[in-house]
Amino acid sequence: MRLASDKWGQLTDNFDITGSVKHQDSADNVEIAWPVIIGNLPDSGEVIDFGCGTGGFCHYLHELGFSVAGIDNSPGMLDVARKLFPQIRFYRSWDKSGCGDGTLDAVTCVMSLQFVQDVEDVLSRISKILKNGGRLIVATFNPDFISEGLKQGNFFSQENEGLYSFGDLKIPTYGRSEKEYIRMARERGLTHVRTYYPPFTQEFIEKYSPKYPTNVPEFMIMVFDKA
Numbered sequence: 236m237r238l239a240s241d242k243w244g245q246l247t248d249n250f251d252i253t254g255s256v257k258h259q260d261s262a263d264n265v266e267i268a269w270p271v272i273i274g275n276l277p278d279s280g281e282v283i284d285f286g287c288g289t290g291g292f293c294h295y296l297h298e299l300g301f302s303v304a305g306i307d308n309s310p311g312m313l314d315v316a317r318k319l320f321p322q323i324r325f326y327r328s329w330d331k332s333g334c335g336d337g338t339l340d341a342v343t344c345v346m347s348l349q350f351v352q353d354v355e356d357v358l359s360r361i362s363k364i365l366k367n368g369g370r371l372i373v374a375t376f377n378p379d380f381i382s383e384g385l386k387q388g389n390f391f392s393q394e395n396e397g398l399y400s401f402g403d404l405k406i407p408t409y410g411r412s413e414k415e416y417i418r419m420a421r422e423r424g425l426t427h428v429r430t431y432y433p434p435f436t437q438e439f440i441e442k443y444s445p446k447y448p449t450n451v452p453e454f455m456i457m458v459f460d461k462a
């Protein structure tokens with residue numbers, strides 16, 4: 236069932252990566268962000284993917300041998316994820332996941348935190364649920380990509396707290412700097428390890444002809460460890 240209030244639930248086709256041709260809104264995540272994230276995860280263990288959408292990244296982690304669950308607050312996204320990947324656990328919230336504090340080896344957030352207004356609350360939750368030595372990986376918008384999108388007038392409508400466009404659908408978006416993330420994480424016992432800004436490749440640009448800016452890196456991928 237599609238609820239009008241569930242904007243993400245109207246975008247499930249954009250984020251379903253199981254078809255033979257990927258949508259350009261998810262191809263960037265898969266081809267540019269995923270390799271960096273995978274390269275920074277432990278070899279195995281318990282992982283939660285926060286803002287998992289239709290579950291493609293959870294499935295990939297599952298195939299790699301991780302014990303994985305997905306959390307997403309969009310009923311539409313979760314419906315699709317559960318249908319596509321019935322072997323994986325998907326939840327609407329942290330509470331429903333039943334994960335105890337200090338139990339997870341890693342949490343991943345693939346292009347989700349920029350859509351969360353109360354991100355400090357989510358970071359507090361993540362810090363609690365990670366084991367000591369556990370890892371958080373956040374892939375989010377590079378602030379320069381937002382500035383470029385505003386300049387080109389094709390993607391964002393306002394700096395920092397703006398709106399991100401998927402066609403006619405506008406989603407509130409909260410652009411934050413690397414410095415801000417590092418501060419918020421540090422205040423919750425999460426130490427910054429490194430940050431990546433992987434560029435678009437010529438091959439990607441030719442393959443997908445993206446409607447978003449490709450002259451600056453889209454992703455800012457930050458790695459944190461719980462002390």
Ligand SMILES: C[S@@+](CC[C@H](N)C(=O)[O-])C[C@H]1O[C@@H](n2cnc3c(N)ncnc32)[C@H](O)[C@@H]1O
Nearest residue numbers: 243250264286287288307308309312345347350
């Ligand atoms: C751009 S999509 C990315 C989906 C997926 N991570 C991927 O890479 O295909 C953003 C996702 O974040 C989810 N999301 C946004 N705000 C959320 C919140 N407060 N709690 C949980 N999920 C949220 C949306 O429902 C949506 O599925």
